[in-house]
Amino acid sequence: MLVKSKIVELEDWLFEEEIPDGYVPEKPLVENKTIIEMGPVHMENFQLSTSGLFILHSKMNFDRPVQILTEIEGETITSQFIFFKPKDAKMPYGMSRHNIRYIPSVRTTHQVEPGIEYIYFIAVISKEYYLNLIKRDSLLHQQFVHEIEKGQYASFSEEDLVATYEMQHTISELIESKKKGEIRRLHTESRIVELLMYQFEQYNEQKGNTGSLFHEEDIQRLEMARHILEQRIANPPTQKELAAEVLTSESKLRKDFKEYFSVTIHDYLTRVRMEKAKNYLLADKKTVYEVALLTGYGHQNNFSSAFKKYFGISPGELKM
Numbered sequence: 001m002l003v004k005s006k007i008v009e010l011e012d013w014l015f016e017e018e019i020p021d022g023y024v025p026e027k028p029l030v031e032n033k034t035i036i037e038m039g040p041v042h043m044e045n046f047q048l049s050t051s052g053l054f055i056l057h058s059k060m061n062f063d064r065p066v067q068i069l070t071e072i073e074g075e076t077i078t079s080q081f082i083f084f085k086p087k088d089a090k091m092p093y094g095m096s097r098h099n100i101r102y103i104p105s106v107r108t109t110h111q112v113e114p115g116i117e118y119i120y121f122i123a124v125i126s127k128e129y130y131l132n133l134i135k136r137d138s139l140l141h142q143q144f145v146h147e148i149e150k151g152q153y154a155s156f157s158e159e160d161l162v163a164t165y166e167m168q169h170t171i172s173e174l175i176e177s178k179k180k181g182e183i184r185r186l187h188t189e190s191r192i193v194e195l196l197m198y199q200f201e202q203y204n205e206q207k208g209n210t211g212s213l214f215h216e217e218d219i220q221r222l223e224m225a226r227h228i229l230e231q232r233i234a235n236p237p238t239q240k241e242l243a244a245e246v247l248t249s250e251s252k253l254r255k256d257f258k259e260y261f262s263v264t265i266h267d268y269l270t271r272v273r274m275e276k277a278k279n280y281l282l283a284d285k286k287t288v289y290e291v292a293l294l295t296g297y298g299h300q301n302n303f304s305s306a307f308k309k310y311f312g313i314s315p316g317e318l319k320m
Helices: 127-133 139-150 165-176 181-207 216-231 239-245 250-261 265-282 288-294 300-311 315-319
Strands: 002-007 013-018 030-038 041-050 053-062 066-086 095-112 116-126
Touching: 013 030, 013 041, 053 165, 053 181, 066 127, 066 165, 066 181, 095 139, 095 181, 116 127, 116 181, 127 181, 139 181, 165 181, 165 265, 216 239, 216 250, 216 265, 239 250, 250 265, 265 288, 265 300, 265 315, 288 300, 288 315, 300 315
Parallel strands: none
Antiparallel strands: 002 013, 002 066, 030 041, 041 053, 053 116, 066 095, 066 116
16 A cells, blocks of 8 residues: 655655555564654654554644645555644644544545644554454444445544544554564554544444534533643542533533543543653652652552552552
């Protein structure tokens, strides 16, 4: 399969990757990082590739409106995400959308606007590779496989959906992994499968809940609530206080938060605390006592118990 992309207004291709279609389990991953400053384009690209698989994670913004041309040749399945927000937005998060698509071959052009920060993630998977990851007869994607067998362009979901916390976290784990060799490949495959599972799961939940569309004001409140939780993990507000800060009712906040992020407020706060704690312990080399205070646990024992319940090992064992 061939994957390439360029800015229509510029001559050079941003990248051009030719990947063998076959699924070769022992084939090592090739990693590449590039920074592109080309005319109105500012991009930081991270790429992973092996036989049957190409992954691109790109942070980009533009000084003026441009069109991005993307060409994919060969039968592929794509797991595709885009996150975007104004550069001057006060909140760290913006809007997002994602989908899974079968692409026999495609040449598309998308207009992008200046003053917007984009994060783009795509896993381009050959048909053979995809059907080795998720078997043809799996109930998870029966209708989608039926469309694939027709050989015609198809989307798993009729409409793009909003990315959940689990999806964003899985993408971050995949991109930021420090693993090497065969372990890196196995980790990458497991994260791709995990990402697809979250997408399948969300779509199936959406099918049973047709009234789940959010207004822009609701999304802004939810993103603000998430930001508050992440910024104040040492002394987080109660759910009642949080609802008051984002100007909604406690019951509506609980319901909408769970539906939008696919996780409860309590569980989201726990996840943020634990991920921060892991980083404090490993990257910042802080003591268990210091981390307990920074993540809002009044006693070291309470923090250690929560950490072990979440990760399966104690903070002390992690530091060893």
